[in-house]
Amino acid sequence: MIKFSSKKIIFVILLTGALAGSFALGAYLVGAQRDPEITKTASVDADFEPFWKVWNLINEKYPNGQVADQDKVWGAISGLASSLNDPYTVFFPPQEAKLFRDQINGSFGGTGMEVGIKNKVLTVISPLKDSPAEKAGILAGDKIIKIDDTLTADLSIDKAISLIRGEVGTKVKLTIFRENDGAPKEISVVRDTISVPVIDNELRKDGIFVIKLYSFSENSPNLFRVVLRKFIDSGAHKLILDLRGNPGGYLDAAVDMTSWFLPLGKPVVSEDFGDKSEKLVYRSKGYNIFNKNLKFVILVDGGSASASEIMAGALSEHGIAKLVGEKTYGKGSVQELIDITPETSLKITVAKWLTPNGVSISEKGIEPDVKVVPEKSPSVAAPEGTNKVETKDAQLDKAIEILNK
Numbered sequence: 001m002i003k004f005s006s007k008k009i010i011f012v013i014l015l016t017g018a019l020a021g022s023f024a025l026g027a028y029l030v031g032a033q034r035d036p037e038i039t040k041t042a043s044v045d046a047d048f049e050p051f052w053k054v055w056n057l058i059n060e061k062y063p064n065g066q067v068a069d070q071d072k073v074w075g076a077i078s079g080l081a082s083s084l085n086d087p088y089t090v091f092f093p094p095q096e097a098k099l100f101r102d103q104i105n106g107s108f109g110g111t112g113m114e115v116g117i118k119n120k121v122l123t124v125i126s127p128l129k130d131s132p133a134e135k136a137g138i139l140a141g142d143k144i145i146k147i148d149d150t151l152t153a154d155l156s157i158d159k160a161i162s163l164i165r166g167e168v169g170t171k172v173k174l175t176i177f178r179e180n181d182g183a184p185k186e187i188s189v190v191r192d193t194i195s196v197p198v199i200d201n202e203l204r205k206d207g208i209f210v211i212k213l214y215s216f217s218e219n220s221p222n223l224f225r226v227v228l229r230k231f232i233d234s235g236a237h238k239l240i241l242d243l244r245g246n247p248g249g250y251l252d253a254a255v256d257m258t259s260w261f262l263p264l265g266k267p268v269v270s271e272d273f274g275d276k277s278e279k280l281v282y283r284s285k286g287y288n289i290f291n292k293n294l295k296f297v298i299l300v301d302g303g304s305a306s307a308s309e310i311m312a313g314a315l316s317e318h319g320i321a322k323l324v325g326e327k328t329y330g331k332g333s334v335q336e337l338i339d340i341t342p343e344t345s346l347k348i349t350v351a352k353w354l355t356p357n358g359v360s361i362s363e364k365g366i367e368p369d370v371k372v373v374p375e376k377s378p379s380v381a382a383p384e385g386t387n388k389v390e391t392k393d394a395q396l397d398k399a400i401e402i403l404n405k
Helices: 049-061 069-082 094-105 132-136 157-164 220-234 251-258 307-317 394-404
Strands: 002-004 007-009 028-030 090-092 113-118 121-127 143-147 171-177 185-190 199-203 208-213 238-242 267-272 280-283 295-300 322-325 333-341 344-354
Touching (some): 069 090, 069 344, 090 094, 113 157, 132 185, 208 220, 208 394, 238 394, 251 267
Parallel strands (some): 002 333, 028 333, 238 295
Antiparallel strands (some): 171 185, 199 208, 267 344, 333 344
8 A cells, every 4th residue: 555645545556557546555645855864874784885895896897888876876775675575665766756656646558457466476456347458358367477578577566567558559568377378378458548447336136236346446435325325225235245356445435435334433454563653543434324134245356455355354354244255365565655855756565454353464365254266167148138148257146145045
């Protein structure tokens, strides 16, 4: 998660499309001014002699012209950040810092998929609905081995994102490896301006109300409130909230939406800073409009991340909803974006998310109460009188079965 101006965003992955500020980053954007005390030489238990020796050897022996001293400093800071072995802690020199802020503001073209580092491999979390990535055949779980001609093995998440995004109308070639496939394959995706869906709803004929939430955007709480009003007005008392493929978004949105189901003051999620400071607990606002007649199932999978994991984890542990599907992604770290100079910034992991019961989301993810692996079989027969082919959804079917018991 990253911290952006007082609003926390917790997208699991950086969206390679035009999305304003929703990344499984924990999100605050902290415009920190340089503190004169910080710029003084710190007392550290390290020998800097090798550093200066290499600095001088580069100046003396490197044959391809001099590199500006300031550029060497940026490179050194980048190496310092990478020494943490944390894919979400990254230093942004001037050009990269501008690109990252453009990404946050959505002023670029992309492929419309969320990606993250999973087991040290660049992995697709989920392609967005109707996105160029989805239309090109990219699937959740695909491992991206190359972006055009660049191997991804040693790339940071932010560097990978910068290579995937680009001008609208241009192509990016992704070499992906898919589980159960014999060999990698190349897929070309045409970049476009990405329109991120937020929410859909449907009242089924069997009386089950289904809400599909695609992201925790800034306006998600208002849209969610409207949809909940439709649910109440329908007279239904069986609810499915589909968070599959939802990479997260604003922390405030997750807390606000969870508050419709929890009494005032109940913990939703904690921010654990280790031994740096006390835990920060985010609690329900106490809207709590539903009684014990509510039957509630939340669908989750490997593409459910960050804010999705916070909401699902809280409602499951408080006994409000049953989770059906697959283990969630496990993006539970919090990043803070700090201005180092007016042109550079550091995105650094500062905390991790814990569920109300103290489970570390980043270390364990959220396990469903009922595990259901998606059907590998094609589709079921089209409804009579239509040409539409419907894909079998075993996870949704299980949720319906549970609610109808």
